[in-house]
Amino acid sequence: MDRPLHFDSLLIHGGSEPGPAGATSVPIVQSSSYAYQRAEDLEDVFRGRAVGQVYTRIGNPTTEALEKRLALLEGGGTAIATASGMAAITTAVMTIVRSGDEILASSSLFGGTFSLFRDTLSNYGITTRFVDPLDLEAVAAGVNERTRLLFVETIGNPKLDVPDIPALADIAHAAGIPILVDSTVTTPYLADGAQLKADILTYSTSKYINGTGTTIGGVIIDRGVFNWNSPLFPHFETFHKKYRAFAFTARARKLVHKDVGACAAPFNSFLLTEGVQTLALRMDRHCSNALALARFLAAHPKVAWVSYPGLEDSPHHAVATKLYNGRYGGLLTFGTGDKASSFQAINGLRLAKNLANIGDAKTLVIHPASTICADYNIEEKSLMGVTEDLIRVSAGIEDSRDIIDDFKQALDAL
Ligand SMILES: Cc1ncc(COP(=O)(O)O)c(C=O)c1O
Numbered sequence: 001m002d003r004p005l006h007f008d009s010l011l012i013h014g015g016s017e018p019g020p021a022g023a024t025s026v027p028i029v030q031s032s033s034y035a036y037q038r039a040e041d042l043e044d045v046f047r048g049r050a051v052g053q054v055y056t057r058i059g060n061p062t063t064e065a066l067e068k069r070l071a072l073l074e075g076g077g078t079a080i081a082t083a084s085g086m087a088a089i090t091t092a093v094m095t096i097v098r099s100g101d102e103i104l105a106s107s108s109l110f111g112g113t114f115s116l117f118r119d120t121l122s123n124y125g126i127t128t129r130f131v132d133p134l135d136l137e138a139v140a141a142g143v144n145e146r147t148r149l150l151f152v153e154t155i156g157n158p159k160l161d162v163p164d165i166p167a168l169a170d171i172a173h174a175a176g177i178p179i180l181v182d183s184t185v186t187t188p189y190l191a192d193g194a195q196l197k198a199d200i201l202t203y204s205t206s207k208y209i210n211g212t213g214t215t216i217g218g219v220i221i222d223r224g225v226f227n228w229n230s231p232l233f234p235h236f237e238t239f240h241k242k243y244r245a246f247a248f249t250a251r252a253r254k255l256v257h258k259d260v261g262a263c264a265a266p267f268n269s270f271l272l273t274e275g276v277q278t279l280a281l282r283m284d285r286h287c288s289n290a291l292a293l294a295r296f297l298a299a300h301p302k303v304a305w306v307s308y309p310g311l312e313d314s315p316h317h318a319v320a321t322k323l324y325n326g327r328y329g330g331l332l333t334f335g336t337g338d339k340a341s342s343f344q345a346i347n348g349l350r351l352a353k354n355l356a357n358i359g360d361a362k363t364l365v366i367h368p369a370s371t372i373c374a375d376y377n378i379e380e381k382s383l384m385g386v387t388e389d390l391i392r393v394s395a396g397i398e399d400s401r402d403i404i405d406d407f408k409q410a411l412d413a414l
Contacts, residue, residue, distance in 0.1 A: 007073065007189070008280045015068025028270045029061040057261050058253075063269040069276060070209075070219050073188040074201065077223040078249045080257055081269060085184060085204020086112050087262030088218030092180055092200055093149065094260070095252040098235060099125030101148040106133035106163065107383040108156030111372045113182065114384070117151075130383065133163035136171065143175045148232060150179045154186040154196070155320070155329050157358070158368050158392045159385030160307050162316035165323065169197035178226045178248075184208075185331060185358070189283045190324040199226035200248060207359025208330070210275040211282050215268045222249045282361070282397050286330030289363075289403055290395035294332045296404045302341075302411045304389065308332035330396075331358060335389035341414055342367055342389045348410030351402060352393070363396035363403050 005013060019027045034053040036042040044050035053059055063081045071079040082088040093116075097103060105117055107130040117128035131142040133152050143150075150172040155162050165181060172179040178199035183191045187208045193201050203209060205217035224245040228236035239247035239254075257263070264272075287310070294308035309320035310328030320328050336342050346354050352363040356372055366372065373386045381387075395403065 014072040085218035213360035358394035
């Protein structure tokens with residue numbers, strides 16, 4: 001082909017090469033290590049004089065096929081596939097910050113990321129300041145001489161707020177620091193990293209990239225646009241000299257990803273490469289089902305409130321429309337007034353599954369205050385928008401009439 005493929009075709013063909021015996025799906029190379037005939041050959045690979053595999057913690061052909069495809073979906077750059085979304089975030093953050101540095105993070109985060117910043121990285125001399133990502137003045141005021149990273153989610157999970165990421169990127173760049181964007185909820189189908197001015201992106205591929213709830217995985221995308229040649233980042237100096245725009249990828253691959261060892265398993269990379277092929281079709285259905293359900297819930301007498309950026313009266317509608325091309329994702333939240341009635345509503349659902357995940361083909365619900373956010377105090381819950389009656393719904397790709405019927409019968413019974 002002499003012209004670049006469009007996004008929906010890249011989902012299927014991006015980076016793919018013919019497999020053995022004409023196989024059209026990516027071969028699963030289930031091998032820990034790779035043998036070389038001569039000692040000199042392996043030395044050449046280790047020293048970077050020849051291209052080759054060494055050990056699956058460092059690289060694997062099945063995982064490389066996934067990485068190539070995911071990088072192409074972000075318009076180029078490089079990708080590092082990891083064991084989970086948390087592994088992607090941890091590896092990316094540890095590549096950038098060192099002991100004594102500060103992270104400025106959105107206060108509207110997935111609970112695992114919040115805990116990584118608040119509870120884990122704080123033990124290693126890395127401090128995180130949390131700030132409302134919608135308050136641009138507070139974000140600008142939150143940057144100080146120790147800040148080395150701005151971290152934000154495209155659509156906060158579970159708050160479902162939609163920060164103006166290009167405006168946040170401008171603040172980060174004016175301070176000479178990168179912005180790392182977690183695009184798990186939007187995926188590259190809704191969110192274009194270049195339009196967001198993101199330097200680095202991460203996704204939990206366990207969600208929409210996989211699509212059927214079979215696999216845990218994550219990815220780090222380096223768009224190769226941040227200038228790491230800066231006195232704020234002396235630890236990038238040698239990597240920048242050799243790898244220039246891709247100093248981040250080099251530092252991550254040669255140090256943190258290799259040393260932390262949270263690599264993708266080859267079989268998981270295969271499942272993710274299969275899953276990503278239908279991302280566009282599935283995301284359209286997730287989005288339209290979420291909108292249909294949000295509209296239904298907004299009109300139901302037992303529902304106290306509904307939050308979905310796709311609703312015209314949502315305070316996030318305008319920014320989401322501008323950034324995500326008229327699509328608003330598959331997540332919505334609603335409340336029935338108190339915890340007891342929320343539990344009753346969840347218990348009454350027959351189709352939707354009550355479990356801790358998002359982005360599955362199946363419709364999922366959870367009561368975050370008593371589960372994924374149970375460890376947080378009242379102030380933290382309120383920062384994350386988690387009320388006692390909040391039910392988070394991850395709209396699946398079933399027929400919307402069946403989803404709505406399910407919620408109708410559960411809510412009518414309250
Ligand atoms: C926005 C977001 N980021 C990161 C993660 C972590 O991903 P994983 O569970 O694959 O580690 C999740 C998981 O729910 C998430 O929702």
